[in-house]
Amino acid sequence: MTTRSTGLTLWTMHKLTRDFYLRDTVEAAKAAIGKILVHSTPHGIISGRIVETEAYLRDDPACHASRGMTRRNAVMFGEAGRAYVYFTYGLHYCLNFVTQPEGIAEAILIRALEPLEGIDQMRRNRGKDHPRDLCGGPGKLTQALGIDISLNGEDLLGDRLCVLDDGTDVGEVVSRPRIGIKEATDRLWRFYSAAYVDWVSMR
DNA sequence: ACATCGATCTACT
DNA sequence: GTAGATCGATGTA
Numbered sequence: 242m243t244t245r246s247t248g249l250t251l252w253t254m255h256k257l258t259r260d261f262y263l264r265d266t267v268e269a270a271k272a273a274i275g276k277i278l279v280h281s282t283p284h285g286i287i288s289g290r291i292v293e294t295e296a297y298l299r300d301d302p303a304c305h306a307s308r309g310m311t312r313r314n315a316v317m318f319g320e321a322g323r324a325y326v327y328f329t330y331g332l333h334y335c336l337n338f339v340t341q342p343e344g345i346a347e348a349i350l351i352r353a354l355e356p357l358e359g360i361d362q363m364r365r366n367r368g369k370d371h372p373r374d375l376c377g378g379p380g381k382l383t384q385a386l387g388i389d390i391s392l393n394g395e396d397l398l399g400d401r402l403c404v405l406d407d408g409t410d411v412g413e414v415v416s417r418p419r420i421g422i423k424e425a426t427d428r429l430w431r432f433y434s435a436a437y438v439d440w441v442s443m444r
Numbered sequence: 445a446c447a448t449c450g451a452t453c454t455a456c457t
Numbered sequence: 458g459t460a461g462a463t464c465g466a467t468g469t470a
Contacts, residue, residue, distance in 0.1 A: 456458100
């Protein structure tokens with residue numbers, strides 16, 4: 242637990258513990274909205290508030306793990322609270338948080354952030370200037386934060402990568418079908434914050 | 445061995 | 458709205 246103060250405001254932040262990830266994946270995807278993703282890099286801290294997520298469950302055809310373990314998806318079968326990073330379309334990385342106990346391969350995809358710290362570094366990483374162009378998509382936010390395949394399997398309770406709760410209540414969380422998924426459109430497993438909708442992808 | 449497609453993004457029409 | 462980028466996973470032969 243850390244305490245920060247700015248002027249007259251005093252508040253506490255705590256790092257999410259293993260229990261946060263060790264539960265129902267749809268619940269975790271919804272609960273992750275409003276939390277803060279932090280990457281500690283040689284260029285300094287880069288962070289953002291999670292405003293959009295999606296849940297991927299093991300029995301879902303859209304889930305990478307639904308047809309068994311491969312070199313790519315192996316991290317999904319492991320411990321909860323680790324980062325599953327995969328490479329897609331030949332040029333983008335996507336970041337997930339592994340949920341559920343070992344052997345149950347489920348995860349939540351992080352789709353959008355509101356940029357908080359290290360915004361100038363995000364601009365350099367992205368080659369874009371406007372804050373709205375930095376983290377409004379799964380491939381964009383990994384590029385902005387400097388997250389690549391070297392962080393696949395990284396512990397989210399560690400020093401390089403972690404998720405914080407600063408006590409912010411984001412209010413209403415909207416549920417919709419997942420983006421880019423043809424099957425199971427009746428499963429409303431995409432979540433985003435109505436209050437932070439300007440930062441969400443695909444608007 | 446070859447073809448297709450993907451939990452995406454950008455640039456251009 | 459559509460094409461192109463470009464690698465790994467998957468499906469068919």
